[in-house]
Amino acid sequence: MKSPVQTVIIHHTALRYCDSVSQLAHIQHMHMQERGFDDIGYNFLISGDGMVYEGRGWGIVGAHAKEHNFNSVGIAFMGNFNDEMPSSAAQSALLRLLHIGVLHGHVWPNFVLEGHRDVAKTECPGEYLYALLPKLRDQLQNQ
Ligand SMILES: [Zn+2]
Incomplete structure (x- = not known):
């Protein structure tokens, strides 16, 4: 994939939180x-305890948002956020991950943070996580 990308797309896995490793598997x-994907479709996944797991990683085209995979990074919060807020540990893990992505030239400094539902007909990334995106955008700008 051509780096740096201009868009970061946030997902949720829509699976109940159990332990991260068995959910990843x-x-x-x-x-x-x-x-039939080559690997997990997301570029990264973030668990409720604030761990970041590499799916395809930086610089590799993901399979997470049809027609947007070639110019975006897809990051999934593990859990179903139609019913609850992502933990603050997961939120700060996202901010750290994106900070590193910008520092290392994988993501444009003025990238756009979108929810999956902004680019496709889906409820992803869940009501609560989607409602949180403006606050995360603010925090990213002041980071
Ligand atoms: Zn999604």
Whole structure:
């Protein structure tokens, strides 16, 4: 993928939070066996305890938002955020991850942060996480 990208797209996995490692294995199985992807579709995943897991990583085209995979990074919060807020640990993990992405030239300094539903017909990334995006945008600007 051509770096730096101008858009970061936020997702949720829409799966109940269990422990991160078994959820990761489950997502990888769904994406590779059931959807036929080469690997987990997201570039990164963030768990409720604030850990960041590398899916495809930086610079690799993901499979997370049809027609936008070639010019965006897809980051999924693990859990279902139609019912609850992402933890503050997960929120600050996102800010740290994007800070590093900008520092290392993977993401434009003035990138656009969007929810999956901004670019596709989906409820993803859930009501609560979507409602949080303006606050995260503010925090990113002041970072
Ligand atoms: Zn999504």
